[in-house]
Amino acid sequence: MAAVRETRSLILNTAEKLFQERGYNGFSYHDIAAPLNIKNAAVHYHFPGKADLGVALLERYREILRVATKDFMRNGGDATLQLQGYFQFIARRCEKGGKICALGMAASDFHILPEPVQQQARALADETLAWMTRVLKLGREQRHFFYDGSANARAVCVLAALQGAEQLARMAGQGVLEATIRQIASDLGM
Amino acid sequence: MAAVRETRSLILNTAEKLFQERGYNGFSYHDIAAPLNIKNAAVHYHFPGKADLGVALLERYREILRVATKDFMRNGGDATLQLQGYFQFIARRCEKGGKICALGMAASDFHILPEPVQQQARALADETLAWMTRVLKLGREQRHFFYDGSANARAVCVLAALQGAEQLARMAGQGVLEATIRQIASDLGM
């Protein structure tokens, strides 16, 4: 028997990878169970329905983001560092196998997600946008970034470009993501 | 009985709508057949396998784009008009029901697409990027647009931002797409 809660984490890891590669409808309980050498029903033991799995997935994802940005959101700090951290977070998660970050995948699968998973997806989008807006706002005040328009409109633009680039990269090559990140950074005067 | 080729077009219309709303794995032959009051098997008559349907869908989509840009690609022309046309094309296709344009959906579903459909998706991405690059290149030469960096890197950025915005708009509201379009236009000095 595995250590306490061990299997649950392994299931979430595997499911997250599959979700980012293939989308919510693109993997089954069997696809999760097989590489872990457990049975389909073991996954149902930890996550009775697929919606439970989806919610847990996005909750964990939000938690990672929240931990990484908590201090900045509360006390402010170096906006450049925050943004570069996010660039790395995205690049790392997408580099091998053309994965798409959970936010982008949740967005494109939005209409086929069960309602509780949609709620998580919306929360993730809201939190990410709120954080990005604050980064750009503080960054401009600190004269680290330079841009026209409201911080909010700019945040939407930057986040959209990152999400879109991850996806285009699947078809037009990994260079697309790197080129976009460089261009965004350069546009902001980083 | 329907007029010649009529049903085929209706199937493609319905499938395209479903694809843009729910993704490749998110709809079935039954979902296409039901609103047209035909049977599942009638869809198979026109498109034996789902891959045939996917290929036909993207081929038609590419054709629409090609027709709309053919003259510009050959002889040049007003870059502002081309770009504004694309903004409208995207906004119209996405406004109701949170659809995502076929390029973006193909990207996020890429790894679950049958190989022939992947080829179509790659071709669509390449063509769209080539067109966007030419628009931005000519537009700068004509002094309609102003931007830093290569036309190619900028094209990737603009296209990525549009694709990403469509998707974020599903979760964060339609305003996101409009804000992004305005911001892109403003950044280019339009």
Next chain:
DNA sequence: TTAGTTACTTACTTATAAGTCAGTCGTGTC
């Protein structure tokens, strides 16, 4: 030492998707 709990497995059920195939029905053709 036994009763309970956790983390599973075995062996199903049910639903739905993709796909097949023989047959039907109207339409123009010779």
Next chain:
DNA sequence: GACACGACTGACTTATAAGTAAGTAACTAA
């Protein structure tokens, strides 16, 4: 007026996904 053809329908098959129920092995606490 028989015949062929295009565009379907009806009635399947097969595969796979989600989900369930009953049973079991190992540890845990009274």
